[in-house]
């Protein structure tokens with residue numbers, strides 16, 4: 001019998017040691033904590049402060065987005081139990097690349113569900129944050145604008161075939177914010193081994209690519225929009241996004257589509273946005 005793959009490390013925010021075991025299984029993609037299953041679905045998002053947290057039945061899993069981005073890229077949309085030993089998925093090197101080995105050890109994914117078809121533009125703007133979808137080819141654009149001389153405004157756009165190139169981009173933060181985050185019980189385990197840390201002049205360690213920050217934000221969007229439970233067939237643009245903005249937009253988009261009766265009432269196999 002093939003040993004199902006496992007990976008271990010520490011949670012970025014909780015600092016707790018944890019391991020993840022992937023088990024192919026009938027049904028949707030879900031996390032498992034002990035006996036409790038938590039579907040990888042928008043409905044179970046409980047928190048979006050600095051990471052995306054899923055919760056159900058008194059259990060939670062923090063920082064699911066990088067693992068979900070890797071599943072997104074590999075086309076694993078069902079037939080998987082993600083067993084996690086603690087409250088948070090390990091941060092590993094701060095990117096999604098280490099998950100690929102674990103996922104690829106499973107073999108080929110089951111056929112994907114029918115995608116969520118975007119048939120007309122839909123936009124939500126909140127202050128300087130904008131999310132929108134457009135009909136057409138599967139495509140992602142992310143834009144960031146940070147008031148830091150070493151980051152500033154960056155934009156990344158690419159088709160689905162280029163999504164895999166986003167996975168090595170690491171999460172990033174600012175030395176000036178670290179103390180405040182730790183005071184709030186966040187980023188407990190942040191270090192130069194699992195994040196790009198920016199001092200006042202620039203990153204304290206070399207970047208993997210010049211636009212690594214925007215690539216990581218695009219990766220986060222892939223992880224959060226995976227919670228739709230099916231591929232988004234259209235173009236997605238996220239300007240100054242955040243986990244909260246991604247989840248709010250995805251939920252609103254699904255609700256609008258359902259209101260217009262373009263989604264089967266019982267969350268069937270296809271969804272379409274007007």
Ligand SMILES: [Zn+2]
Nearest residue numbers: 065171216220
């Ligand atoms: Zn991230």
